[in-house]
Amino acid sequence: MTPRKVITSSLMLILFSVVFLVYTTRYPIDNWESPGPAVFPLLLGAILLIMATSQFVRALWICHEQPRPAGEKVPWVLAIQRFLKNNQGETKVFYLTVILFLYILLMSWIGFFVCTFLLAIVSSRLMEAKGWVRPIVLSLAICLFCFFLFEAWIKLSFPRGFLF
Amino acid sequence: MKTNYRIFRNNLVLATLFLMAVLFVWGAGSAFAADPWPVKQVELINPFGAGGAADIQARKLAEIISRDLGQPMIVRNVTGAGGAIAYNEVNRAKKDGYTLIWYSGAINTLAVRKQVQYDYNAFEPIAGVGIETVSIAVSKNAPWKDFKEFIAYAKANPGKVTMGNSGMGSVTHMVPLALAAKAGLKITHVPFGQGLAMAALMGGKIDASSQHPAEVFNQVKAGEVRILAVSSEKRINIWPDVPTMKESGVDLEFDQWRGIAAPKGTPLNIVDKLSPLVKKAVESKEWIDFASSLGSTPRYLPPSDFAKFVAAVDKETREIMAEAGLLK
């Protein structure tokens, strides 16, 4: 792990713990005889803050000692292109996140099983499945299996939409 | 061979699609048909954890009711936040009689503590099922012979007596609160979860514990703990020797109550259909035996009486909370 990653993540954690600590002060601390709901979170937040700060300082120290590797100068257009090329996988993750987001959002309108049926097809295609027949059959099979196992037999109820 | 396989596969796809279509029609059909209630299973939402006193009673009663209902009544546990999550879910549910709540004193305390944005008026009472007393349990080695001695000790040593309960704002917390106010005591209340208060009591970590009989009758039978008093109006069947608080000189009577309710606005014909079924179940010998063995007292209340009863408890809860300074 590069020191840069340590520094950015530590800064995020420091920020989080400070916000958390400030937010916690809205709850009562009370007294030793009956410690209030704020006591435990305050302790946790403080320890997190200390840990993150110590990690941050140590990373800065290492950064300071090591001379920065002389990076080749590239025009920024090229740099962005290279970045995108190196992170092709990341864009897929982004797509899948968006798909899952829509999936959960639409679940209560369209209905759980229809949505799940679509999700399986789309995500299978996103994972470079070829053709449509196999993903559809697979997804149908899973949906029917889940429907009969969970809804018909174990009797859990899943959101129903206007379709099913 | 290969074509055979392909034909087989295509047929398989067609067959599954057909099955799917049938399912759609079947699902849609049941939703639009104007059959009399109930056409599908009825869910009784229990705000408390599986296996607890509230849960096993809900399950037993649901089983008895199911026999006459024509459809299964199943218990689903929706736990968390002292029951608030379950009440929210039922409050938001469709008013079609398929989502009911295993109603209890939690609605009173949740409303008073503003943990939910509504009160008992948001529910359509269907039937009162019974009451469950709260007992004060102490370890077998405790120095107090009876409840009077216990009160005297607590009076002489304000704040010294630690009393466990099964959660802040629960009925097992209300009773010691009211007891402290009525008898002029100062008790240290220690909230625990399911089962753990008894372990702490038997291990000598706390002095006393306020529990429903179902959670202690085991240990009483085994001689591990003694019961000093119960909070109900009369003594209960399983412990004929345990006096009520009134008999022991504290003018306090406060019980947990249980019943079944639906969200407000549920058609009255559903209430009218279900209430007699609950009556039949509650008055059955099977239920009376089962409930009494857990120390709870079966008492059916029709919807109108049940509504009045809940309103009265709500007022009382508010008074106890106000006195203890827990009102928000």
Place this chain on the structure above:
Amino acid sequence: MSDQGIFSYLLITLQPANVISCFVGALLGTLIGVLPGLGPAAAMALVIPLTLQLGPTAGLIMLAGIYYGSMYGGSTTSILVNVPGEPASVVTTLDGYQMARKGRAGAALAVAAIGSFVAGTFSVIALQFFAPLLARVALEFGPAEYFALTVLGVVLLSNLTGKSRVRSLIMMMAGLILSTVGTDPIGGLERFSFGIDTAQGGISFIAITTGIFGIAEVFELMAAREKPVEILPVKFRELYPNRAEMRRSVAPIARGSVLGFLIGLLPGPAATMASFASYGMERSISKHPEEFGNGAIEGVAGPEAANNAASGGAMIPLLSLGLPFTPATAVLLGGMLLHGITPGPFLLRDRPDVFWGVIGSFYLGNAMLLILNLPLVGIFAKLVRVPSRYLMPIILILCTIGTYGDNGALFDVWVMLGAGVIGYVMRKYGYQPAPLVVGLVLGPMMERSFRQTLIISGGRIESLWEPPICMVIWGVALLAILLPMVIPPIKAGMKGRLQNR
């Protein structure tokens, strides 16, 4: 009672109806355990109505079968696809999944099944002979002792993965902070719920684990630029652990059984804690700790044994005191009461048929599960070879269903997605998810017992370490902190002296 009597009661289990209900329970439990989400408590609650029709002995045997079966099945998905089937199997993902990626899925699954069998049987034997004694010991632990134990857990397990200790502690704190969301366990005040209904009940443990392990794993596989190495088909003989692997597993299984059994006596998430503790122990006493996290078989054998032994240990307070310490045993207690049976010291006297029937079913159930699971190993191990483009959608769906089905709340599914995204980013930045799970598990018990101790003692902070048991626990914790600081300089000093000579 004469031994003859016990024996004849144990034979009750072998009546056909009881054998069948034991089998059905074990099968159902395995299925539930394999599927992520639904835990043993929820599964048992679902079948209670069914058991009511079976009568007490057969009904309780079935419930017990589910209880045991789900502990067996939990490891399967952890090993195969990095999705823990139930909380106690979280730690199995660390090494089990790595083994699967190296083509040793079959070995991992088989060792998990064998370890579970040994531990399960061990815990029943211990249960049969020492129950009343151990139950008394369990009562010696009160809030102060629990608090000390949770602190010890944080200290010992912060070194769980052997990567950066500071980062582990940071993740643990994050987990503890997550556990404070929802209604405060003592005062009943809502915290950090931001007006969301479901969040009042706390952040769902299942949503976090399926997200942070399952969904993040799907993301990871998706982002991998080079396709994962195609795992070659394995011969039947290679499916099962080889001699070296078996030899390495013996001691961890034995240690895991004892450790798990003892932890199982305590309330709270005992099985989960037992598996984590066993993993931590195996790693710290191992001669090659660097293998842990890269597919060390000890990291599967120990924890899987521990979590099954813990589920046996948890039966002790239930059977001999009538006190349920875990959600699953609470459901078992509910089942008993519904059948008109009261567990407690008199269970043996009043209903020996039920007592020995249940004990016998544990023996039978464990053997049955082993027989059931070993052939399944072959089938499951082949699943690893399903191309990820078909396997990943299945994982996504099972994660969603498991998360939703647990509570029936859509909010939990959102939490799962959030945990998945954060879990993916965390991995990129070198933060381990396992300590976060430890924090999430320990949090509620830690806060509750901390505050209870102070309330009971009237605000005397000394009460946190005054009781004798607490002193011992705090001492161990202190040693665990100090030794790693002190030993390296001493070792360096000794080395230096040797060199000077």
